[in-house]
Amino acid sequence: DSGVTQTPKHLITATGQRVTLRCSPRSGDLSVYWYQQSLDQGLQFLIQYYNGEERAKGNILERFSAQQFPDLHSELNLSSLELGDSALYFCASSPRGGGEEAFFGQGTRLTVV
């Protein structure tokens, strides 16, 4: 158990809908990263939050947004969903913004039908 908790584990939704994925980082970790894993793109970095502030953006679509709350949990919001958004979404956390630790949650498997 990595200590990073993601909910839900599975999500099936229709095109055009909006979903929210939740992540609780390891105790004491201030930094949260979101990644998307799809068959064609592999594992790609989406966005990073550090202690409530957005720190870095990767290949995140404008339809996607995220936030980190005062209790350090984070949510990834995906809207106007398309079939191509079907993927495994991972959250990872680390104590700060770098270093030698990067533990992943179990992921949320999103299927858009």
Next chain:
Amino acid sequence: AQKITQTQPGMFVQEKEAVTLDCTYDTSDPSYGLFWYKQPSSGEMIFLIYQGSYDQQNATEGRYSLNFQKARKSANLVISASQLGDSAMYFCAMREGPGSQGNLIFGKGTKLSVKP
């Protein structure tokens, strides 16, 4: 240009034998970290081992060791005494130094199959 290259899409190894999974990386940052993750069919990403660019010795964690050759920019994972439960996808990843975003950059992975 790809920052992390894993040239072996798939590998087979006999149970109890050792196997090496290749990873080369590309960075101009003198400070970086290299990670290996295991992803079984269930989907979770399991951290295996970490090597810092300034570490003098190769990292080891149980049956996993990292063959770090800095001049060649390679960070191969060696799994000793393979077990059936080692069958999974393996990803090499890099985190660049303090000036970077701190996120991980992943390779495309190697699918390891352990034969009984």
